[in-house]
Amino acid sequence: MAIEGLVVRKAGREILRGVDLRLPAGSITGLFGPSGCGKTTLMRSIVGVQKTHGGRVVVLGARPGSRELRSDVGYVTQAAAVYKDLTLLQNVRYFARLYGASDDQVQETIRTVGLTGQARQKVSSMSGGQASRASLACALVARPKLLILDEPTVGLDPVTREELWGHFRAIAGGGTAIMVSSHVMDEAGHCDRLVLMRDGTILSRTTPAALLETTGSATYDQAFLAVIAHGEAA
Ligand SMILES: Nc1ncnc2c1ncn2[C@@H]1O[C@H](COP(=O)(O)OP(=O)(O)OP(=O)(O)O)[C@@H](O)[C@H]1O
Incomplete structure (x- = not known):
């Protein structure tokens, strides 16, 4: 996935003022920045549901949102995109049919998100964390090469968040390029690469270790504030 000079108005x-970005296979890229800085707009541009006004976005050699990418790109938004009156198994099977995935893939996906015990439970009766994982399962069943997750851990308790990051790591281990947005800087440590945004531009492309080292910070929150201060001083 490559973006060059992306502009969205x-x-x-x-809202996006000339963004350049690449997402390598098999790795987790964290997209961090304050509320309203353009994270969702950037993600929507990658999956092809956002009108753009300049620059270039190429996803797996194709135009974002094009037909041939249908099963290659998974997108999970903050609003759970599952049928609440159906069980998890029915939901995942439905998306599997849509993408031509096998029943084995259905079972494997439910295992991957750690919901084997809840497969026959209606999504409406699931906890918030389980419902998030149900959404993730529906996006995963097609085995996408690129997975875009917009604030998947928002509102979840620390234990469930850790578990979810464990699932993301396992999925990336299978070769998928993952982009996860969050404004909880603490979660930066789970990523391979970090993209820090502010006001529609990318302030820094770095790694968790390099971010702490170059800013001399003890926490990711402090480090992000240091990057902003440095940007303003420059
Ligand atoms: N339809 C619209 N018309 C005008 N401005 C918009 C519209 N949609 C979004 N914006 C503005 O674009 C900016 C970027 O929004 P975006 O949703 O991409 O931010 P974000 O970083 O994902 O925020 P959050 O972390 O709160 O979800 C915000 O300032 C928002 O108010």
């Missing part, structure tokens, strides 16, 4: 305002 909304209501006459530049």
Whole structure:
């Protein structure tokens, strides 16, 4: 996935102001930045549901949102995209049919997100964390090469968040390129690469270790503030 000079305008305002980005296979890229900095807009541009006004986005050699990418790109938004009145198994089977995935893939996906015990439970009766994983399972069953996750851990308790990051790591281990957005900087440590955004631009592309080292910070929160201060001083 490669983005060059991406510009998006909304209501006459530049929301993305010339963004360049690459997402390598088999790795987790964390997209961090304050509320309203453009994270969702960037992710929507990658999956092809956002009108863009400049620059280039190429996903697995194709135009974002094009037909041939249907089963190659998974997108999980903050709103759970599952049928709540169906069981998890029925939901995952439904998406499997849509993408031509096998029943073995259905079972394996449910295992991957750690919900084997809940397979026959209706999503409406699941906890918040389980419902998030149900959504993830529906996006995963097609075995996408690129997985875009918009704030998947928001509102979840620390234990469930850790578990979810464990699932992301396992999925990346299978070769998928993952991009995860969050404004909880603490979660940066789970990523291979970090992209820090502010006001529609990328302030820094780094790794968790390099971010702490170059800013001399003890926490990711402090490090992010240092990057912003440095940007403003420059
Ligand atoms: N339809 C719209 N018209 C005008 N401005 C918009 C529209 N949609 C989004 N914006 C603005 O674009 C900016 C970026 O929004 P975006 O949802 O991409 O941010 P974000 O970083 O994902 O935020 P959050 O972390 O709160 O989800 C925000 O300032 C938002 O108010």
